[in-house]
Amino acid sequence: MSAALERLAELLPPGRLLVRPVELAAYESDALTAFRTRPLAVVMPETEEEVIAIVRLCHELKLPFVARGSGTSLSGGSLPIAEGIVIALNRLNRILKLDPVQRIAVVQPGVINTQVTTAAAPFGLHYAPDPSSQSICTIGGNVAFNSGGAHCLKYGMTSNHVLGIKAVLGTGEVVEWGGGSRERLGPDWCGLFVGNEGLFGIALEITLQLLPKAECFHTVLAGYRTLEQAGDAVSAVIASGLLPGAIEIMDALALEAAVAAVHAEYPPGCEAVLIVELEGPREVVAIERERLDAILAASTPVEMRPARDADERLAIWKGRKSAFSAVGRLSPDFIVQDGVVPRRKLGEALRRIAEMSRETRIRVANVFHAGDGNLHPLILFDGREEGALQRAEDLAGRILKMCVEMGGSITGEHGIGVEKRDFLGDMFTPDEIDCMQRLRAAFDPLGIANPGKMFPGKEAPAMSHVGLHPLEKAGIISRE
Amino acid sequence: MISPASLTELRDAVLSAPRVIAVGAETKPRLSAVDAVKISMRQLSGITEYDPSEFTFNALAGTPVREIITALEEKGQYLPFDPLLVEAGSTIGGVVASGLSGPGRFRFGGVRDFILGVRFVDGMGRLLRLGGKVVKNAAGFDVPKFLVGSLGRFGVIGEVTFKVFPKPAATLTLSMPFEADKMARIANSRFEAAALDVLPGGETLLVKLAGPGAALEVLAREIGGEIIDNTIWDEIRETPWSYKTDITPDQISDFKAAHVSCGGSMAFSHSLPVRGMTLRGDAPLWIGGRPRFAIEAAVKQALDPQQRFPTLDD
Numbered sequence: 001m002s003a004a005l006e007r008l009a010e011l012l013p014p015g016r017l018l019v020r021p022v023e024l025a026a027y028e029s030d031a032l033t034a035f036r037t038r039p040l041a042v043v044m045p046e047t048e049e050e051v052i053a054i055v056r057l058c059h060e061l062k063l064p065f066v067a068r069g070s071g072t073s074l075s076g077g078s079l080p081i082a083e084g085i086v087i088a089l090n091r092l093n094r095i096l097k098l099d100p101v102q103r104i105a106v107v108q109p110g111v112i113n114t115q116v117t118t119a120a121a122p123f124g125l126h127y128a129p130d131p132s133s134q135s136i137c138t139i140g141g142n143v144a145f146n147s148g149g150a151h152c153l154k155y156g157m158t159s160n161h162v163l164g165i166k167a168v169l170g171t172g173e174v175v176e177w178g179g180g181s182r183e184r185l186g187p188d189w190c191g192l193f194v195g196n197e198g199l200f201g202i203a204l205e206i207t208l209q210l211l212p213k214a215e216c217f218h219t220v221l222a223g224y225r226t227l228e229q230a231g232d233a234v235s236a237v238i239a240s241g242l243l244p245g246a247i248e249i250m251d252a253l254a255l256e257a258a259v260a261a262v263h264a265e266y267p268p269g270c271e272a273v274l275i276v277e278l279e280g281p282r283e284v285v286a287i288e289r290e291r292l293d294a295i296l297a298a299s300t301p302v303e304m305r306p307a308r309d310a311d312e313r314l315a316i317w318k319g320r321k322s323a324f325s326a327v328g329r330l331s332p333d334f335i336v337q338d339g340v341v342p343r344r345k346l347g348e349a350l351r352r353i354a355e356m357s358r359e360t361r362i363r364v365a366n367v368f369h370a371g372d373g374n375l376h377p378l379i380l381f382d383g384r385e386e387g388a389l390q391r392a393e394d395l396a397g398r399i400l401k402m403c404v405e406m407g408g409s410i411t412g413e414h415g416i417g418v419e420k421r422d423f424l425g426d427m428f429t430p431d432e433i434d435c436m437q438r439l440r441a442a443f444d445p446l447g448i449a450n451p452g453k454m455f456p457g458k459e460a461p462a463m464s465h466v467g468l469h470p471l472e473k474a475g476i477i478s479r480e
Numbered sequence: 481m482i483s484p485a486s487l488t489e490l491r492d493a494v495l496s497a498p499r500v501i502a503v504g505a506e507t508k509p510r511l512s513a514v515d516a517v518k519i520s521m522r523q524l525s526g527i528t529e530y531d532p533s534e535f536t537f538n539a540l541a542g543t544p545v546r547e548i549i550t551a552l553e554e555k556g557q558y559l560p561f562d563p564l565l566v567e568a569g570s571t572i573g574g575v576v577a578s579g580l581s582g583p584g585r586f587r588f589g590g591v592r593d594f595i596l597g598v599r600f601v602d603g604m605g606r607l608l609r610l611g612g613k614v615v616k617n618a619a620g621f622d623v624p625k626f627l628v629g630s631l632g633r634f635g636v637i638g639e640v641t642f643k644v645f646p647k648p649a650a651t652l653t654l655s656m657p658f659e660a661d662k663m664a665r666i667a668n669s670r671f672e673a674a675a676l677d678v679l680p681g682g683e684t685l686l687v688k689l690a691g692p693g694a695a696l697e698v699l700a701r702e703i704g705g706e707i708i709d710n711t712i713w714d715e716i717r718e719t720p721w722s723y724k725t726d727i728t729p730d731q732i733s734d735f736k737a738a739h740v741s742c743g744g745s746m747a748f749s750h751s752l753p754v755r756g757m758t759l760r761g762d763a764p765l766w767i768g769g770r771p772r773f774a775i776e777a778a779v780k781q782a783l784d785p786q787q788r789f790p791t792l793d794d
């Protein structure tokens with residue numbers, strides 16, 4: 001055992017310091033399975049004090065560490081470092097406080113996203129950010145990636161719901177920012193910390209705001225002959241002054257997948273399906289639904305299907321949320337991309353993706369958050385074919401560059417991680433990247449917190465065959 | 481006082497003196513009352529991009545908030561967080577740097593929740609754009625949020641990108657005697673109130689509802705209280721408060737003299753609170769101290785190594 005491992009062994013009992021290859025195997029990659037690295041060791045702290053002691057030891061020994069929640073990152077964010085350790089936070093899984101009057105929850109980082117809503121439900125409250133992986137991903141991972149979901153247009157991302165953070169930084173310093181109040185004084189440190197992709201340190205306690213559950217929903221599924229018509233319908237909804245909770249589109253290939261996987265049923269002959277959902281007090285929804293239905297009826301759909309009850313609503317969402325994993329039925333392998341374009345350019349973006357798809361003969365399915373221009377092209381390939389993965393990655397890269405050219409972003413919610421490091425320079429100038437690196441160095445001068453992520457430069461780890469996340473194969477989670 | 485008229489001139493202005501600080505309309509004068517050459521943002525004014533269908537706009541930092549609100553209103557949109565001192569001339573850069581939101585913060589969040597991107601000049605005179613220009617973006621560190629409430633101490637904001645929402649068709653205001661339980665019930669209810677404030681004195685609870693007019697009347701009957709004129713919110717917004725404190729609902733009774741806003745998350749007062757931030761007057765900027773961590777100096781060093789801008793303690 002190396003000297004570093006001996007020191008770690010002083011902090012943790014043997015069962016919580018994993019060093020044997022068979023034990024480490026499960027931690028070699030996250031949901032971007034193309035990348036794999038075996039870490040030196042995995043540690044499983046159970047208390048905040050243990051996490052702090054481990055980080056301080058890493059600081060003393062200049063030992064790199066990667067924080068890990070459930071390992072569902074789609075960008076290689078929780079990919080281990082060969083010469084470093086993984087700090088698995090799953091055992092810090094307690095909800096420390098749930099205050100229905102202040103409408104807050106204080107949680108440890110290993111708490112699963114849906115557990116917060118489950119705990120808040122008896123008080124008529126919920127935790128708004130809802131990534132499709134919500135039944136498995138952790139609040140710590142959500143904080144590191146500022147994760148989103150289907151309701152971002154109206155409710156924002158994770159950051160908009162984090163009121164307070166206690167963290168141990170890469171320097172070993174323990175900080176506490178914000179707290180139970182929705183307001184704060186001075187610079188917004190929590191705002192800076194959320195979305196740091198594990199490069200600033202480890203979140204130990206997170207204070208989340210809870211919102212009352214919407215009383216009533218009106219969910220409509222509309223089928224269109226062309227993607228363009230579906231896009232025009234979105235524009236009409238936006239122009240109407242309504243603020244839907246969600247606006248989603250699935251294209252023909254994504255529909256085919258959902259039909260195959262969950263026996264979803266869609267209007268025949270449609271190249272696109274649009275889902276729009278209103279929510280609020282029943283009196284408000286009663287008035288707004290008439291306007292929405294009229295707008296959609298005027299948008300020449302092939303067919304319109306408003307959900308008549310809660311079961312029909314759930315069926316609509318089941319088809320939508322299963323779309324990613326469902327694509328696994330159509331292709332042995334696929335890459336989920338995540339880019340953003342200005343909403344008015346959605347039509348053009350989809351046209352160009354279709355052109356690139358034809359030109360490269362690579363099939364691309366599209367599922368996206370139309371309300372906020374967040375595209376999720378699913379690039380299909382067969383990893384057993386020589387060079388297929390590389391060709392798929394090349395296409396993914398072209399799509400990202402297109403997003404930047406159109407004035408959008410290279411990631412709406414999945415983060416930069418390892419996967420998109422080389423595209424950071426397409427979005428930011430060298431001075432801007434330098435500014436971010438200086439900030440990183442302030443939080444972590446030794447560069448031990450999740451090094452090799454976000455910033456371009458370092459040698460990329462070798463890629464291998466991509467497949468479904470093991471949990472997706474098991475049908476436990478699906479992607480969005 | 482230097483008055484740059486372009487972002488390039490703003491860079492030059494930052495480098496022109498060893499110690500500088502940006503000021504907007506100085507509606508919150510205590511926040512910039514430091515020994516430094518003032519850079520007036522007034523000439524760096526104007527909406528540079530506004531496409532209502534994107535729910536976003538870009539504006540130079542010296543743009544009066546009034547101008548922005550008017551432009552948004554023409555297209556049926558608004559800034560849901562209710563910036564303060566609009567008629568007094570607050571600038572959008574000043575709103576970001578001072579981190580002040582009004583009663584509307586309750587429903588959808590504050591300045592921090594609607595800012596998407598910034599162009600700012602750091603202490604080395606570099607003009608940097610961080611964040612994004614689209615409603616959703618997760619690329620890079622969220623420096624735009626950090627600059628909310630940064631009081632011009634970490635950089636000068638030159639241009640901002642904000643998210644906006646469609647303006648609700650109608651608003652309705654209810655007034656009723658304040659009771660903590662009642663406020664909590666309304667806050668946790670199906671009503672989705674737009675604002676929930678307690679007037680100074682601690683006796684009166686105000687509830688603002690926003691949405692289609694016909695629906696609001698039905699909701700109002702169920703909530704109870706007296707329907708009063710909506711203009712009370714304009715008065716609240718334009719009151720030049722001297723102090724602001726971040727509080728939690730269980731502390732409302734300790735802030736009886738203050739105007740309590742955002743469901744019990746903010747207190748604005750004219751008399752010195754036990755803790756908080758001074759917006760005007762001679763009191764120290766921070767009342768009752770503030771949390772201090774070593775990381776603050778390190779981040780300051782990262783963004784402003786020559787200490788060209790004052791620190792949060794100046």
Ligand SMILES: Cc1cc2nc3c(=O)[nH]c(=O)nc-3n(C[C@H](O)[C@H](O)[C@@H](O)COP(=O)(O)OP(=O)(O)OC[C@H]3O[C@@H](n4cnc5c(N)ncnc54)[C@H](O)[C@@H]3O)c2cc1C
Pocket residue numbers: 501502503504505506507508509511512521541542565567568569570571572573574575577578631632633635636637638720
């Ligand atoms: C009826 C009336 C009454 C008024 N009363 C007063 C009064 O009592 N006192 C008074 O001073 N003015 C007063 N004014 C002037 C007016 O309030 C100002 O024009 C004001 O609104 C602008 O201040 P601000 O909100 O833009 O931010 P400021 O108060 O200028 O600044 C707030 C903070 O933000 C920082 N900041 C501002 N802009 C930037 C930027 N671009 N980048 C980085 N940091 C920045 C500052 O350094 C400071 O820390 C009055 C005007 C009218 C019409």
Ligand SMILES: Cc1cc2nc3c(=O)[nH]c(=O)nc-3n(C[C@H](O)[C@H](O)[C@H](O)COP(=O)(O)OP(=O)(O)OC[C@H]3O[C@@H](n4cnc5c(N)ncnc54)[C@H](O)[C@@H]3O)c2cc1C
Pocket residue numbers: 030031066067068069070071072073074077078089109130131132133136137138139140141142143144145146147148149150197198201202203204413414450469472477478479480
């Ligand atoms: C099927 C599927 C569907 C998905 N759908 C969505 C979606 O709809 N929206 C969306 O935004 N994302 C989605 N994702 C991506 C992913 O689920 C999110 O990024 C999630 O937040 C990761 O959480 P995790 O617990 O798995 O974190 P991990 O993958 O374990 O870690 C993610 C990052 O967070 C860091 N980290 C973890 N814990 C901490 C901590 N306590 N402190 C500091 N850093 C920490 C890690 O170092 C790493 O960089 C999906 C993924 C899958 C597989």
